[in-house]
Amino acid sequence: MVTETTQTPVYTISKSDKRFIGWHVFFAVAALTIGSLFGPLQALQQAGIDWYPSLDFLFINIPEGPAAYYQGLTLHGVLNALIWTTFFITGFTTLAVIRGLKRDLAIPIMNRIGFWMMVVGLVVAAIPLLGDSASVLYTFYPPMQADSLFYIGLVLVVVGSWIEGWGFYITLYRWRKENPEEKTPLIVMAVVLNMVMWQIATLGIAAEVLGLILPWTFSLTNGIDPQLSRTFFWFTGHPLVYFWLLPAYASWYTMLPKQAGGKLFSDSLARLAFWLFLILSVPLGFHHQFVDPGVPAGWKFIHSILTLGVFFPSLLTFFTVVASLEYAARQRGGKGLFGWIRALPWGDPSVAAQLLAGILFMFGGISGLANASYNVNLVLHNTTWVPGHFHLTVASAVTLSFFGISYWLVPHITDKPLWRPNLAVASSWVYFAGMLIFSNAMHTVGLLGAPRRTPLGLAPYVPDEWNGHLFRVAVGGAIMWVGLMLFVVVVAVTAWQRKRFADGETVDIPLAESLDDPNNAPAWLDRWKPWLIATAVLIILAYGPQLLDQIFGIELTSPGFDPGSPIPNN
């Protein structure tokens, strides 16, 4: 389907909007490309192979040994987990809103200002990152202290994404005024809901950076409260995972069924799942703080239960998406209880990438349940199990889905055919194979006790039983990088080749019909107010008392530390 062209697109996005979306994809892929250079270096480092010096040309201030590892890990996390995702998501959301509502953005200049603010933020944050003065990892836990430019850059990226979000809300608001009888298209509801959830969630990081970290880095306060900072961070940090995932879900629900040759199994189930994600994504951050001494056990238990609650909309998503795919496969002649899987269009680069994303994500869901379980978590807390898990979510479900989206989106916005579709299919399979090896090894060695965020290749205490697994980490990481580079080459050549579609021909945006009539969906699935109220109430109940306790007990006493030194900065 991805290479299927049409002479009669349902709705044509303007050239200027296509260019605007293209800028999002450009910065996203550029960040992914640079950030991913460090992935295999860390994986090789775990096996005792140090290739960091080969990237000296990228650094303003060349570090050595563990410092290089931490600088590389920070760049990898920030560029891949924060920048690649945020830029791609805001670009995809722009396209989904315009195409879904079949109208231009209400205030295009607002979205443009937001986007370019994100770009400025990226550049500002990149300066200390490349200069080794912000190697605090993407979680930037105080009392580790980075150059203030790093935090200012992140603030600009987040505020820029908020401004883009406001542009989407106003566009949807005007559309609803103009079309009072129509239900909001599912894809628009999904991506706008994601921006709403993001704006609620990032209030935590805004409070942390603006209220605690920046005054601290400007020496307006004598120190910082690491516990409160971590609580604010994880208010944002866990829903951040859903901010990454929901656009992938939007594609799986509203696009993949059509690409596979079928229809969405149930529009109503899909809407219900998205609303539940809005309600449940935020109030569960304490499950990242199970060993934090400053959070009482009762609150950790409540957040553990709420985290398990998110599994319900996740299972709804699993069922609805797989049922949609089964319907498509049977329309294509698929037979048997499992034999229909073979009938899916695995040769389509966009479909293959998203199917492989879904398969890896199933394992990510399983390891996530272990993370969320209060006592079981103690077996794997702060081990390599955790990055093994989130490579199955953000680096698999999300990243491979974005590969798949890119394989039709880049041809659509450039009016150029996808370059080498077979190579595009291969990119996803290579990446998938690498991830299977890498994530399995990370989970296994984590269960054996290997700590995360540690250059194990330099550590003197690594027992022999870890070595085979750490070697598999290196092999898997290197294979993943090859798959990722194939993706980058395919989309870059597609965008910059001279070959164009014939006049009037284009790749249409795949939007699936639903097996049930969306207009028959209950009205409460198209109302924002009750769901927003429920979201606010649950956040207040789950966070309010404990957050107030931490705020009233604040102790701004911890000095800042350079990540490479045990001596306080001042």
Place this chain on the structure above:
Amino acid sequence: MTTESDNGNEARGEFKPRGTVAFAAAFVALIFLMWFSVYIILLSRGATT
């Protein structure tokens, strides 16, 4: 209108997602199996409070 409506002409009732149900059952079984394998490790390391 997700989705562009097909007027509900196609009855979803005609399609029974048997493969999906079997797939989901296998997935849930795998979840229990893997979760309990970590739980056994927890127990083997001694009780926690």
